[in-house]
Structures are given as C-alpha cells and as structure tokens.
Amino acid sequence: MSARIIEFKSTTQPIAHFIRVDNAHRRFGDLYAAGRLPIRRAVFDASRIAGQKEFVEALRRDGVEIVLDTEVAELAAPEKFKTHVKDAPWASAAEGDLLDPHFFDGTHSQVNIINWIAKFAVEQKVHTVLAPSHYLADKNFSNWLSVDTQSCIELRKSLDREGGNNIAIDYPIIHLHTALNQQSVRNQIVERINDLPIDNIWIRASGLGTEPKPQATKQFLRTLYDFHNFNKPIIIDHVDGLMAQSLVAFGGASGLAQGIGERCQFKANSWHKTPQERDSSKPFGRTTYIPISGLGRRLSAKELKLLASAKGGKKYLGCQDICCKHGVQNMLEDSRQHSAYQAISPIKRLSEVPDLNRENFFLESPLLEAERLARNIKDLNPSPAEAEKYSIDISSLKGRLTKYHHSVGKLSDALSLLHSERGAGAPRAKVCSYRTGCINIAQNRNR
Numbered sequence: 001m002s003a004r005i006i007e008f009k010s011t012t013q014p015i016a017h018f019i020r021v022d023n024a025h026r027r028f029g030d031l032y033a034a035g036r037l038p039i040r041r042a043v044f045d046a047s048r049i050a051g052q053k054e055f056v057e058a059l060r061r062d063g064v065e066i067v068l069d070t071e072v073a074e075l076a077a078p079e080k081f082k083t084h085v086k087d088a089p090w091a092s093a094a095e096g097d098l099l100d101p102h103f104f105d106g107t108h109s110q111v112n113i114i115n116w117i118a119k120f121a122v123e124q125k126v127h128t129v130l131a132p133s134h135y136l137a138d139k140n141f142s143n144w145l146s147v148d149t150q151s152c153i154e155l156r157k158s159l160d161r162e163g164g165n166n167i168a169i170d171y172p173i174i175h176l177h178t179a180l181n182q183q184s185v186r187n188q189i190v191e192r193i194n195d196l197p198i199d200n201i202w203i204r205a206s207g208l209g210t211e212p213k214p215q216a217t218k219q220f221l222r223t224l225y226d227f228h229n230f231n232k233p234i235i236i237d238h239v240d241g242l243m244a245q246s247l248v249a250f251g252g253a254s255g256l257a258q259g260i261g262e263r264c265q266f267k268a269n270s271w272h273k274t275p276q277e278r279d280s281s282k283p284f285g286r287t288t289y290i291p292i293s294g295l296g297r298r299l300s301a302k303e304l305k306l307l308a309s310a311k312g313g314k315k316y317l318g319c320q321d322i323c324c325k326h327g328v329q330n331m332l333e334d335s336r337q338h339s340a341y342q343a344i345s346p347i348k349r350l351s352e353v354p355d356l357n358r359e360n361f362f363l364e365s366p367l368l369e370a371e372r373l374a375r376n377i378k379d380l381n382p383s384p385a386e387a388e389k390y391s392i393d394i395s396s397l398k399g400r401l402t403k404y405h406h407s408v409g410k411l412s413d414a415l416s417l418l419h420s421e422r423g424a425g426a427p428r429a430k431v432c433s434y435r436t437g438c439i440n441i442a443q444n445r446n447r
C-alpha cells in the first residue's frame with residue numbers, strides 16, 4: 001500500500017523495463033548473482049522457462065516480476081512455429097503443425113489451450129501472463145482480434161479457477177506499426193480490448209525498427225498518445241536504441257520490453273512464409289553486434305575492431321562504463337555483460353529524471369551526446385589494410401555511419417519541435433505498477 005502512495009506523490013515515476021531472458025539464463029544468472037544485472041522485471045518464454053528454474057527462483061526471491069510469454073503468436077506463424085517455440089507445452093497439441101485459430105475459437109473439442117496456459121502459469125508461479133494474442137496482420141487469418149479477446153476473458157476465468165487469481169494478465173497488441181498509426185485501426189482494437197481484465201497493454205509493432213527515424217518516431221509517439229485514452233499503462237515490446245528511449249522520454253510509453261542483443265526490434269513481414277532450408281555450404285552462426293555506449297547503435301565485432309584501430313577510435317568507441325574496465329577489449333570479450341549494462345543503463349538514467357523534465361533532458365543530454373559521438377565516429381579513418389583484414393568496405397561503412405549521424409540530428413529536430421508543440425506538463429503514459437505480490441495485483445486491477 002505504502003509503495004503506491006509514494007508512487008503518486010513522487011514527480012519521478014519509474015519507467016517499467018522488462019528484460020526478455022531468451023535462452024541466456026546461465027549468463028544472465030551469473031551476472032545477476034554478481035550484482036551486474038539490476039533488473040526488476042523479466043520475461044520468460046513458455047518454451048524455455050521450465051529449464052530456467054534456478055534463475056527464475058533467484059529473481060522471484062528478490063521480488064523481481066516474472067512474466068510468461070505464451071508464444072502462441074509465433075506458434076501460429078509458418079516462419080516461426082518450428083523454431084524454439086515448438087518446445088512450449090501447448091505446441092504439442094498441433095502435432096508438429098501450426099497452432100491455428102481453431103485451437104482458440106472453441107471449435108477444437110479435444111484441447112483447451114487456454115486452460116493449459118493457466119495451469120502452467122500457476123505451476124511456474126509467474127506474476128503475470130501475456131494474453132495469448134496473435135499478429136493482427138496475419139495474411140492467413142483476419143479475425144485474430146475477436147478470437148484473442150475472447151481467449152483473454154477465458155484465461156482470466158481459467159487462472160481464477162486453477163488457483164492463479166493473483167496472476168495478472170497483460171495484453172500484447174501485435175501489429176504492423178503503420179496499421180497502428182491509423183485511427184480506425186486503433187479504434188477497432190480499443191473497442192475490443194476496452195473491458196478486458198488486463199493491467200497493461202503491450203505493443204509489438206512490426207517494422208518500427210530501432211534506427212532513429214525522425215518522422216516514424218514522431219508519428220508513433222502520436223499513436224501512443226492516442227492510446228492514452230485507453231487509460232492503461234503501455235509497454236513497447238521489442239525495441240532498443242534511441243527509438244526506445246524517445247518513446248519513454250516523451251511520455252508515449254510507460255515502459256519497454258527487450259532482449260539483450262536479441263529481440264530488440266520486431267519484423268513480422270515474412271511470418272506467413274515457410275522458411276527456406278538453410279544452405280549447408282554457408283557457414284552457420286550469427287554476427288555478434290555490440291552496442292556502442294552512448295551512441296544508441298550497434299556495430300558488428302569486425303566493424304568495432306576496424307574503427308577502434310583508427311586514430312582516436314578507442315577514445316570514441318571504448319566503453320567507459322562499469323561493465324568494461326578495459327574498453328574495447330572487454331566489449332569484444334564479454335559482449336553479453338556489456339550489452340546487458342548498455343540496455344539497462346540509459347533507461348535507468350532516464351528513470352532518475354523527474355517526469356516533466358524528461359523530454360528536455362533527453363534532447364539536451366542523451367540525444368545531443370549521441371549526435372556528437374556519431375559525428376566523431378563517422379569521421380574516423382581506419383587504414384585500408386585493416387579494412388581488408390576484416391573484409392569490410394570502408395566507404396560503405398562510413399556511408400552508414402554518416403547516415404546514422406544525419407538521422408540522429410533529424411530526430412533531435414523532430415523531437416524538439418514535438419516538445420515545443422506539447423508544451424510544459426503534457427500528458428504522459430500511465431505508470432506501470434509492480435506485480436510481485438497479491439496486494440499489488442488487486443490494487444492494480446481496481447484502478
């Protein structure tokens with residue numbers, strides 16, 4: 001009770017930051033145990049949580065909110081359903097096929113997925129379940145909104161019946177960001193979800209990206225301001241970089257959800273397609289991308305090595321935060337620790353600024369610093385011999401860095417204009433409460 005009173009009196013409201021654990025529970029567990037992963041909210045995948053018990057338990061003991069992602073959206077997508085999500089308990093109901101609409105619309109007489117999810121959530125002792133919603137721009141089925149909202153109602157009943165009345169539900173709206181920018185689409189969604197038994201809405205916007213696109217950011221902020229009429233906290237899922245920071249600094253969102261180096265953006269444009277077989281002649285493995293402290297952007301390990309070899313490179317690229325004692329060397333050797341700190345740190349920094357100063361602070365500190373840093377990095381001149389060593393086309397890399405610097409400057413212009421249009425004391429997204437105990441959840445629902 002006291003925590004909530006403080007929250008309303010304070011002019012510095014917390015920004016909810018949910019970290020998606022993905023499959024990195026061992027490394028995260030070590031970082032967490034060493035006090036180097038200061039998280040308050042964590043999202044676990046249904047396909048993985050059972051094997052991540054130790055980490056879940058350590059977080060729960062400390063009062064970290066545990067959120068369960070049911071992964072049903074991916075299980076209904078041809079491109080995704082055979083990935084790790086196939087290990088979600090209810091994936092087996094489809095016997096190797098898609099978990100399609102008839103598992104959710106009441107026409108499948110044998111399997112009750114919603115009850116299965118509720119039982120599992122109770123068994124895993126999570127604090128919150130993301131409602132089993134789907135990608136609304138699904139080319140194979142256009143009625144997910146109707147099916148999903150009914151599933152959400154059923155999930156509340158099932159949770160209450162199965163002993164999970166203390167487990168909260170958040171509702172993910174998964175859609176094209178361009179569709180969400182349309183008033184008619186928003187109206188249709190809000191009309192459907194308006195009376196659902198949910199605490200927060202999560203927005204996973206396909207195509208939003210992480211690059212600081214000035215007009216897209218400004219337009220999406222306006223979309224979020226419109227969602228404020230719904231009077232629920234808003235969490236933006238799968239975001240990162242300056243885009244993510246803009247959305248919370250400018251009061252569009254109450255919080256963010258992201259992975260560390262993974263799931264930092266959302267693209268569902270090929271979800272309806274069957275993935276192509278991997279070419280076995282090509283080397284397996286993904287490129288490691290490393291965030292550059294203060295820049296709001298990542299570079300590949302090779303790009304980082306190349307740019308750091310230029311005169312002045314280490315000064316601009318080397319991390320000087322507590323995650324890396326030895327700058328570039330540590331960034332390369334322990335990119336996970338560096339990435340974790342670099343994801344959490346900018347949001348923590350914003351959280352410490354009083355709400356009504358956040359727009360100004362963001363413009364004058366993180367954004368200005370990123371613009372200066374981007375300018376210095378684009379002007380680095382590594383030697384052609386080094387570039388050849390890493391097989392990097394210098395002019396192409398410098399072109400991308402110049403474009404990024406330009407975009408950051410334009411973003412600053414666009415947000416400065418928005419700031420002056422909004423004026424002092426402009427409305428901000430509702431604060432998202434912690435739900436780590438029965439009392440908090442009950443209070444949250446009654447608001």
Ligand SMILES: [Zn+2]
Nearest residue numbers: 319323324338
């Ligand atoms: Zn670092």
